[in-house]
Amino acid sequence: MKKVLIADDEKAGRILIKEYLEDYPDLVLIAEVNNGVDAITEINRFKPDLVFLDIQMPGKTGFEVLNHLEEIPKIIFSTAYDEYALKAFEVHAVDYLLKPYTKERFKIAVERLNSDNQKIEGLAQSIFMEETSYPNRVLVHHNKKLITIKCEEIIWIEAYGDYSKIHTINQIHLSNFGISDLEQKLNPQLFLRVHRSSMINLDRVKELNKYGKSYDVTMENGDVIRVSRGYMDTIKKIML
Structure with a gap:
């Protein structure tokens, strides 16, 4: 013992x-x-x-x-x-x-x-x-417990004060990490910051809509994420 x-x-x-x-x-x-x-x-x-x-x-x-x-x-x-x-x-x-x-x-x-x-x-x-590697899972709060969810299940991440809300298909989880911290920890080939308050999983994007000089991203769960002006160039780099 x-x-x-x-x-x-x-x-x-x-x-x-x-x-x-x-x-x-x-x-x-x-x-x-x-x-x-x-x-x-x-x-x-x-x-x-x-x-x-x-x-x-x-x-x-x-x-x-x-x-x-x-x-x-x-x-x-x-x-x-x-x-x-x-x-x-x-x-x-x-x-x-x-x-x-x-x-x-x-x-x-x-x-x-x-x-x-x-x-x-x-x-x-x-x-x-x-x-130098990126996690396959993250810890989130769920019913007063901490559980792990697969990064591939994340649809998008929303800033929530000093914390973050992690959106999956069926649930929204709370992370102790701020969105900037998560941006540093998650694979940049998969997760893209499109606004100071939001980050998306590129594999979960349903469509990208252009309105004048700006864009909205529609995710698999139906959520629509606005791309802020400061992140326009980032979005354009992944467009073919």
Whole structure:
């Protein structure tokens, strides 16, 4: 049995890890915290074997937390920021989970716990491969849970304040990521920004209608998306 602690300021992030941990009865959750200061206190108190550690947290960052620990447990970073991957290697992290990640990716991280002879170079290579690829699935909210949906099922994405609404054939899901963040994470060969508030899946376009000097895009579900003036050139590049 291994004692596990979760340190993540996002409730959704903690819920997801707890859900994935249900498949591993030997990993027992003993505490969860939502800031760096409490992370230091609880890790020093409980001495967990494994910590799922966010990087950007109130009070102390994940790396600052490590500097205040009496004993360093095994660390799996769980973060939305990819720029800290190299620094994670320096502190000999078991793995670096880049949000949003799937249950399959989580399984790989857990399997690395048993790799006593883990090579940092190999871990670095795998993470950099992730950074240069695009996800096949994204995490979204559904009935107070987080579920994954296939990117190919997405019809279009709508800005919703600091969040995004992801439209599929039958449902609208809420994503914790803003539309600009999703634009960076999703495959640009498939997803095209046509307005500051909307992005479309090119495979789900039904028709493109021209009105004077502007265009509207009709999607498979019947939604009509206006192409703003600033994105006209982008649309024209895909027209034959």
